[in-house]
Amino acid sequence: MMIQMTGHTSDFALSDVLRLFFGKVERLSPDKLAAGQEAWYLESLVHLSPKHQTGASAAQTDTAQVRTSLWLTADDQASNQPPFLIHEDFVPQESVRRELKRQLYVLLERITDVHFPWGSLTGVRPTQVVEQILAEDSSPEKAQSELVEIWRVSPPKADLAVRTSLSEQRVLAQLPADEPLIYAGIPFCPSRCAYCSFISQDAHRRKDQLEPYVDALLEEARRTFAALPVRSSAFYLGGGTPTSLPEPLLERLLTGLAAILPLTKNAEITVEAGRPDTLTAGNLSLLREFGATRICINPQTFHEKTLQRIGRHHSVEQIRTAMAMARKAGFDHINMDLIAGLPGETPEDFAQSLEHLLLLLPESVTIHTLALKRSSRLAQELDPSGQGDLLINRPDPALLEMVARAQDRLVETDRHPYYLYRQKDVAGGLENVGFALPGHECRYNVGMMSDRLAVIGLGSGAITKRVDGRKVSRVPNDKDIAHYIQRLDELVTRKLQLFAI
Numbered sequence: 001m002m003i004q005m006t007g008h009t010s011d012f013a014l015s016d017v018l019r020l021f022f023g024k025v026e027r028l029s030p031d032k033l034a035a036g037q038e039a040w041y042l043e044s045l046v047h048l049s050p051k052h053q054t055g056a057s058a059a060q061t062d063t064a065q066v067r068t069s070l071w072l073t074a075d076d077q078a079s080n081q082p083p084f085l086i087h088e089d090f091v092p093q094e095s096v097r098r099e100l101k102r103q104l105y106v107l108l109e110r111i112t113d114v115h116f117p118w119g120s121l122t123g124v125r126p127t128q129v130v131e132q133i134l135a136e137d138s139s140p141e142k143a144q145s146e147l148v149e150i151w152r153v154s155p156p157k158a159d160l161a162v163r164t165s166l167s168e169q170r171v172l173a174q175l176p177a178d179e180p181l182i183y184a185g186i187p188f189c190p191s192r193c194a195y196c197s198f199i200s201q202d203a204h205r206r207k208d209q210l211e212p213y214v215d216a217l218l219e220e221a222r223r224t225f226a227a228l229p230v231r232s233s234a235f236y237l238g239g240g241t242p243t244s245l246p247e248p249l250l251e252r253l254l255t256g257l258a259a260i261l262p263l264t265k266n267a268e269i270t271v272e273a274g275r276p277d278t279l280t281a282g283n284l285s286l287l288r289e290f291g292a293t294r295i296c297i298n299p300q301t302f303h304e305k306t307l308q309r310i311g312r313h314h315s316v317e318q319i320r321t322a323m324a325m326a327r328k329a330g331f332d333h334i335n336m337d338l339i340a341g342l343p344g345e346t347p348e349d350f351a352q353s354l355e356h357l358l359l360l361l362p363e364s365v366t367i368h369t370l371a372l373k374r375s376s377r378l379a380q381e382l383d384p385s386g387q388g389d390l391l392i393n394r395p396d397p398a399l400l401e402m403v404a405r406a407q408d409r410l411v412e413t414d415r416h417p418y419y420l421y422r423q424k425d426v427a428g429g430l431e432n433v434g435f436a437l438p439g440h441e442c443r444y445n446v447g448m449m450s451d452r453l454a455v456i457g458l459g460s461g462a463i464t465k466r467v468d469g470r471k472v473s474r475v476p477n478d479k480d481i482a483h484y485i486q487r488l489d490e491l492v493t494r495k496l497q498l499f500a501i
């Protein structure tokens with residue numbers, strides 16, 4: 001299929017939608033794309049100044065004309081045949097990209113009869129779309145029907161997006177707009193998960209880097225907060241797996257951070273303790289002393305075979321032991337993650353995992369759907385040449401059903417959806433959703449996703465974000481650990497410049 005862009009060059013926006021239906025997209029020239037095997041010819045057109053065009057009304061002067069036309073062959077188009085399908089609308093100029101994607105999606109959905117759960121919503125958080133619709137004085141019911149009718153979202157997903165967006169708004173209201181969130185990342189894990197595309201390093205093999213890394217991170221924090229007079233009520237120590245650090249080094253890190261971070265008295269402090277096999281009575285007590293209010297222990301599955309297959313070298317029993325140790329240490333907010341769509345798992349396997357998890361009574365649960373990037377071991381196993389299309393995001397009714405059942409089950413246990421995000425290359429085109437008992441929503445997660453609050457990021461790969469109204473500026477730290485340590489001066493300077501007025 002050939003795609004001609006006329007009056008615009010939003011190839012990234014169109015590619016997002018084309019990839020859903022066809023996998024690979026080729027850029028033939030600045031205004032031409034190719035995707036799939038079909039002979040179709042599609043023109044995606046934008047006229048930014050419709051007021052100069054005959055027939056445009058005064059009300060259309062700030063709008064752009066967006067039109068998408070599809071012919072069954074390029075010859076039909078060349079011989080001036082009327083398009084087989086056509087979609088045209090006038091939208092505000094700032095909405096052009098989203099409208100281009102929407103029209104393209106609607107046409108492709110009609111001609112292929114393939115329906116994705118989130119419809120035309122790619123590259124945008126569904127809850128953000130809901131928020132925008134609600135800001136126009138709409139009711140939740142109206143937002144839901146707009147998602148379904150205009151954005152082609154399936155009714156259950158539209159319902160999920162509206163419910164989650166309303167929870168997000170309640171959580172956001174508790175976060176002072178002038179207080180940044182703080183994130184620090186420890187990019188080491190006990191082993192690498194098969195689906196991981198993160199920068200994380202094997203802590204056992206990179207022993208030489210652990211100490212210099214912790215020292216660099218503390219130095220970055222010290223310099224940053226010496227220069228920035230801020231306070232924060234939400235801190236996240238993530239990774240990686242911070243608890244994979246040897247205890248004396250973890251103690252050095254936590255003592256250092258406690259002395260440096262400008263946290264308010266009742267700040268929420270989350271620590272990623274994701275791998276159950278990294279938890280000990282000693283490091284849990286260090287986390288308590290540090291003031292961690294929430295920790296994450298992530299089983300991902302309760303099936304031994306899958307744990308081994310995905311490269312997590314711990315047992316199901318270790319998950320239960322870790323949970324018991326964490327409770328004994330006094331943690332009263334524990335989050336647990338599960339992943340739907342892990343290789344070899346059936347819907348029954350996933351449902352069983354959820355029941356095992358619920359017996360451990362975590363206050364919050366995040367249900368992820370498997371996402372696969374090219375750099376992960378699993379993606380390489382599925383496509384060793386790297387040339388094929390993984391097409392992982394094709395609609396998958398069994399996966400859709402198992403995720404929906406898990407979400408319903410969590411709501412039955414009084415855990416409600418409070419934040420939602422989507423990733424590229426995610427199985428079945430689905431989503432990740434955080435569920436929590438009332439009052440146990442993670443403020444950091446909601447604030448970070450919202451793009452309404454500044455974030456100060458520390459550590460390799462961490463992103464610092466400044467927010468001015470709708471404008472968001474980001475400064476990333478180097479992902480490579482050695483480069484991060486070497487370039488620390490420069491990284492701190494860039495971060496401080498971001499906040500200079």
Ligand code: SF4
Pocket residue numbers: 188189191192193195196197198200239240241274275
């Ligand atoms: S625990 Fe997370 S960061 Fe670590 S290897 Fe697994 S997926 Fe990657």
